[in-house]
Amino acid sequence: MAAVTKLGGGRMIRSVNRGLILAALEASSQSRADIAKSTGLNKATVSSQVAELIEAGLVVETGIGPAELGRKPLLLELDGGAAYAAGVALAPRSFRLTIRDLAGKERLARDCSLPAPPSAETAVEAIGAALDRALAELPRPRYGLAGLGLSVPGVVEAEGGMVLRATSLGWEGVSVREPLARRCGCPVWVGNDAKLAAAAERIAGGRGKCEEELLCLIVGEGIGLGAYLGGELYAGPRGYFGEAGHLPFVAGGRPCSCGNRGCWAAYASETALAADLAAALGESAPLPFERIVELGSGPDPRVGACLSDYAGALAGGIAGLVNLFSPNALVLASELLEALPRLFAELRDRVAAQAMDFNRGCELRLSALGRRAPAIGAALAARDRFIEAAIEDPGRLGSRSAP
Numbered sequence: 461m462a463a464v465t466k467l468g469g470g471r472m473i474r475s476v477n478r479g480l481i482l483a484a485l486e487a488s489s490q491s492r493a494d495i496a497k498s499t500g501l502n503k504a505t506v507s508s509q510v511a512e513l514i515e516a517g518l519v520v521e522t523g524i525g526p527a528e529l530g531r532k533p534l535l536l537e538l539d540g541g542a543a544y545a546a547g548v549a550l551a552p553r554s555f556r557l558t559i560r561d562l563a564g565k566e567r568l569a570r571d572c573s574l575p576a577p578p579s580a581e582t583a584v585e586a587i588g589a590a591l592d593r594a595l596a597e598l599p600r601p602r603y604g605l606a607g608l609g610l611s612v613p614g615v616v617e618a619e620g621g622m623v624l625r626a627t628s629l630g631w632e633g634v635s636v637r638e639p640l641a642r643r644c645g646c647p648v649w650v651g652n653d654a655k656l657a658a659a660a661e662r663i664a665g666g667r668g669k670c671e672e673e674l675l676c677l678i679v680g681e682g683i684g685l686g687a688y689l690g691g692e693l694y695a696g697p698r699g700y701f702g703e704a705g706h707l708p709f710v711a712g713g714r715p716c717s718c719g720n721r722g723c724w725a726a727y728a729s730e731t732a733l734a735a736d737l738a739a740a741l742g743e744s745a746p747l748p749f750e751r752i753v754e755l756g757s758g759p760d761p762r763v764g765a766c767l768s769d770y771a772g773a774l775a776g777g778i779a780g781l782v783n784l785f786s787p788n789a790l791v792l793a794s795e796l797l798e799a800l801p802r803l804f805a806e807l808r809d810r811v812a813a814q815a816m817d818f819n820r821g822c823e824l825r826l827s828a829l830g831r832r833a834p835a836i837g838a839a840l841a842a843r844d845r846f847i848e849a850a851i852e853d854p855g856r857l858g859s860r861s862a863p
């Protein structure tokens with residue numbers, strides 16, 4: 461809510477209050493009395509703010525809730541038909557597009573291929589074209605497309621949206637926000653994939669409540685960490701928090717894409733496993749994902765030994781994170797662990813054995829959103845910025861139009 465702090469006096473308080481009400485409605489449809497109870501705001505404030513939100517077209521009255529002291533209250537919810545937000549998660553050879561409405565409901569999702577590794581220009585054009593096609597298939601919401609969030613597997617500058625380094629894409633110092641905003645005709649926000657996955661996991665992960673302390677670890681071609689600490693998504697002062705894959709793991713060990721040696725990702729990423737399996741089987745090229753899954757479900761003892769080493773390397777780093785942050789839950793977004801339940805079970809046992817005894821209550825679970833999490837987080841980020849702007853200046857909404 462950085463924009464809100466720039467406002468003064470009563471206007472700031474009204475904006476904060478509206479933000480609280482919108483956050484309450486994100487969780488479920490509620491009556492005015494429910495909102496007053498969950499936000500701690502008084503009923504008169506809730507009523508006047510809700511009237512303004514209805515006027516702005518962000519909130520609608522829907523249905524009738526259970527009777528309380530004889531009178532049945534009207535339920536309120538975010539108006540899904542007001543606007544869409546798009547989320548795109550970039551990967552080296554593909555991207556996932558999701559379009560969600562203001563209420564957070566998914567209207568469309570699809571995977572699109574990219575030439576590998578994609579240039580920024582290629583990625584911008586492919587995303588723009590996929591977005592055009594997707595929007596043409598959907599009914600137009602009142603305020604059109606509110607914005608687009610882009611998830612990048614790499615280090616992203618928090619303020620300017622510059623991709624400082626995304627090794628798997630071959631991007632270094634790439635400015636993608638402005639060209640994408642021009643191509644798509646809407647505001648664009650760029651973020652790191654693990655942070656966006658953590659945001660998605662916390663809001664849309666199906667737990668029905670927001671967890672105050674939550675770590676989300678994305679394990680794929682690299683390893684990234686997103687962390688909610690004290691209820692806030694932690695980014696660090698420059699936004700670079702979360703490069704867990706480059707934790708020094710083995711002194712003087714394997715070379716890493718960052719230029720150092722012995723980083724955790726050089727042992728515990730899927731890239732490392734693909735290379736280790738190829739070496740164990742005497743093959744010259746790293747094994748593709750589908751083949752790893754196929755072999756991982758089979759009886760070959762060489763594969764079993766390799767997977768066991770991999771579980772050990774992954775567990776070592778995870779136990780370290782659990783001891784460091786002592787979170788309630790650590791969520792793993794990993795296609796491989798999803799596909800190989802035996803491997804996940806071994807990992808969980810090893811983490812339980814290695815974490816310090818007072819941290820063993822930390823729940824280690826697979827993401828309910830899986831590989832969809834970064835795109836969902838990106839769409840939620842774009843939606844939240846639209847809502848923030850609407851709170852700050854409701855007059856803007858009337859002039860919005862679809863690209």
Ligand SMILES: [Zn+2]
Binds near residue numbers: 706716717718719723
């Ligand atoms: Zn490294």
